[in-house]
Amino acid sequence: MLKILKYSFFDLSRSLWSYVYFLFYLLLGIILLFLNNDLSNAVITLMNVIIILVPLIGTIFGVMYYYDSREFTELLLAQPIKRRTIFIGQYLGVAISLALSLILGLGIPFVAYGLFESAAIWNFFSLLVSGVFLTFIFTALAFNIALSHENKIKGFGLAILLWLFLAVVYDGIFLLILVYFQDYPLDKFALIASVLNPIDLSRILVLLKLDISALLGYTGAVFKLFFGTSQGVIISFGVLALWVVLPVYRIIRVSAKKDF
Amino acid sequence: MVSIKNLHKKFGALVVLNGLDLEINQKGIIAILGPNGSGKTTLIKSLLGMVVPAKGDIEIAGEKVKDHWNYRKDIDYLPQIAHFPGNLKVNELIRMIKDLRGKDARDKELIEFFKLEPFLDKKLNNLSGGSKQKVNLVLCFMFDSPLIILDEPTSGLDPVSLLRLRDLIQQEKAKGKTILITSHIMSFVEEVADRIVFLLEGKIYFNGTVSELKTSTGQPDFEHAIANILTENNA
Ligand SMILES: Nc1ncnc2c1ncn2[C@@H]1O[C@H](COP(=O)(O)OP(=O)(O)OP(=O)(O)O)[C@@H](O)[C@H]1O
Numbered sequence: 001m002l003k004i005l006k007y008s009f010f011d012l013s014r015s016l017w018s019y020v021y022f023l024f025y026l027l028l029g030i031i032l033l034f035l036n037n038d039l040s041n042a043v044i045t046l047m048n049v050i051i052i053l054v055p056l057i058g059t060i061f062g063v064m065y066y067y068d069s070r071e072f073t074e075l076l077l078a079q080p081i082k083r084r085t086i087f088i089g090q091y092l093g094v095a096i097s098l099a100l101s102l103i104l105g106l107g108i109p110f111v112a113y114g115l116f117e118s119a120a121i122w123n124f125f126s127l128l129v130s131g132v133f134l135t136f137i138f139t140a141l142a143f144n145i146a147l148s149h150e151n152k153i154k155g156f157g158l159a160i161l162l163w164l165f166l167a168v169v170y171d172g173i174f175l176l177i178l179v180y181f182q183d184y185p186l187d188k189f190a191l192i193a194s195v196l197n198p199i200d201l202s203r204i205l206v207l208l209k210l211d212i213s214a215l216l217g218y219t220g221a222v223f224k225l226f227f228g229t230s231q232g233v234i235i236s237f238g239v240l241a242l243w244v245v246l247p248v249y250r251i252i253r254v255s256a257k258k259d260f
Numbered sequence: 261m262v263s264i265k266n267l268h269k270k271f272g273a274l275v276v277l278n279g280l281d282l283e284i285n286q287k288g289i290i291a292i293l294g295p296n297g298s299g300k301t302t303l304i305k306s307l308l309g310m311v312v313p314a315k316g317d318i319e320i321a322g323e324k325v326k327d328h329w330n331y332r333k334d335i336d337y338l339p340q341i342a343h344f345p346g347n348l349k350v351n352e353l354i355r356m357i358k359d360l361r362g363k364d365a366r367d368k369e370l371i372e373f374f375k376l377e378p379f380l381d382k383k384l385n386n387l388s389g390g391s392k393q394k395v396n397l398v399l400c401f402m403f404d405s406p407l408i409i410l411d412e413p414t415s416g417l418d419p420v421s422l423l424r425l426r427d428l429i430q431q432e433k434a435k436g437k438t439i440l441i442t443s444h445i446m447s448f449v450e451e452v453a454d455r456i457v458f459l460l461e462g463k464i465y466f467n468g469t470v471s472e473l474k475t476s477t478g479q480p481d482f483e484h485a486i487a488n489i490l491t492e493n494n495a
């Protein structure tokens with residue numbers, strides 16, 4: 001497994017895009033800190049970017065890496081290596097290197113700005129944790145789609161559609177339902193619908209940490225009640241973890257039956 | 261060495277292997293022949309666990325293939341179409357496979373044998389088809405395993421390299437290895453093969469020596485004997 005990881009890293013370290021991604025976060029962090037001149041505000045702006053962008057990048061890198069390394073995969077399959085090791089190794093290679101870009105790219109400017117002396121450190125930390133979860137989730141989803149579709153264009157298109165659905169369309173439908181059924185008590189529905197979508201869930205976890213739940217409107221109180229309890233937090237992280245574990249499990253299942 | 265029982269494989273509606281049985285216990289060179297699309301590559305990939313059969317059992321050196329992987333450390337495999345990571349250099353690729361295999365390798369000797377030194381620092385994308393095939397051959401032969409599986413080793417090679425390959429295969433045979441080989445070059449097959457296994461309609465249609473094939477088809481010439489099987493079966 002470590003060897004596969006090593007070669008995935010090696011492979012990605014030769015790709016220009018890994019550096020672009022890292023530099024993007026580095027610049028974003030620096031610019032936001034200069035513009036806002038305040039750690040807490042920068043964290044809020046960052047959240048809005050990260051919650052949408054991290055899933056998109058995870059999706060694109062996941063699909064691209066899977067298709068680009070098909071030759072390497074075929075070579076590995078004839079070697080005395082477990083299939084599971086090959087695919088999980090590649091998945092972890094992509095996900096870990098993306099997560100590192102995120103952590104280092106944002107971490108460096110924030111630490112340089114004096115994050116460790118600031119009260120915003122936990123907000124920033126929760127933002128990074130959400131970002132890392134989203135990276136692992138969407139890379140795994142992308143691998144799933146690519147594994148099931150030989151056709152690159154189709155796989156790519158479907159992966160982008162999935163991202164679009166979870167990042168944009170889901171919220172749209174959610175809002176429509178809230179507006180349409182506003183005469184009914186929808187607190188429970190709103191809560192469940194947000195917990196099920198990893199992007200919404202991450203957003204709420206960060207927002208609540210920032211203590212601006214009032215922004216969430218009338219459902220805010222319910223959310224605060226739920227997420228404020230340790231049970232709510234455990235459930236939330238459990239759901240995020242499930243969003244990683246289930247797709248990874250499917251990677252193992254599908255790759256075991258696939259012909260190369 | 262290799263034992264295949266009742267092997268079935270379909271791709272969608274296309275039945276490729278249909279209850280194939282094959283036992284290979286001898287050392288030496290066994291040629292797997294058959295028309296294009298008869299399932300030779302599919303059979304070979306099933307041995308390596310790259311293709312997952314629908315039904316049937318395969319054992320190699322007493323170990324079941326299904327869901328296992330360690331048996332592959334004793335197999336050298338040459339794929340029919342070499343898919344290489346294109347942005348790697350030749351020597352990087354060789355080093356990587358050696359590292360993954362964690363076994364002694366005689367890559368230097370083989371690089372010299374196939375005259376690949378000038379290409380070591382080139383990217384695989386920029387190699388000619390024949391040079392790629394030579395890299396493919398180096399990767400395959402460098403580990404000295406008791407079972408060698410060659411899927412169209414001759415493809416793309418010039419006559420000089422072809423002679424070198426033939427010598428190399430004979431050397432390996434002399435070491436007492438079992439070598440499975442597919443090829444469409446009948447003169448090559450006739451020259452090296454100790455046994456012919458002919459695949460047709462998902463089963464073994466013929467299994468014997470070259471001279472047995474000639475007698476059973478009544479054709480004195482090997483190429484005609486093969487053609488005879490094909491025309492008789494409208495393949
Ligand atoms: N992954 C796959 N998906 C769908 N069909 C496949 C796949 N692999 C092989 N086939 C089909 O199975 C059949 C047998 O293919 P195979 O490559 O085993 O033939 P072959 O005997 O090696 O032919 P050749 O002499 O041309 O190398 C072909 O019709 C091929 O199109």
Ligand SMILES: [Mg+2]
Nearest residue numbers: 300301340411
């Ligand atoms: Mg073939």
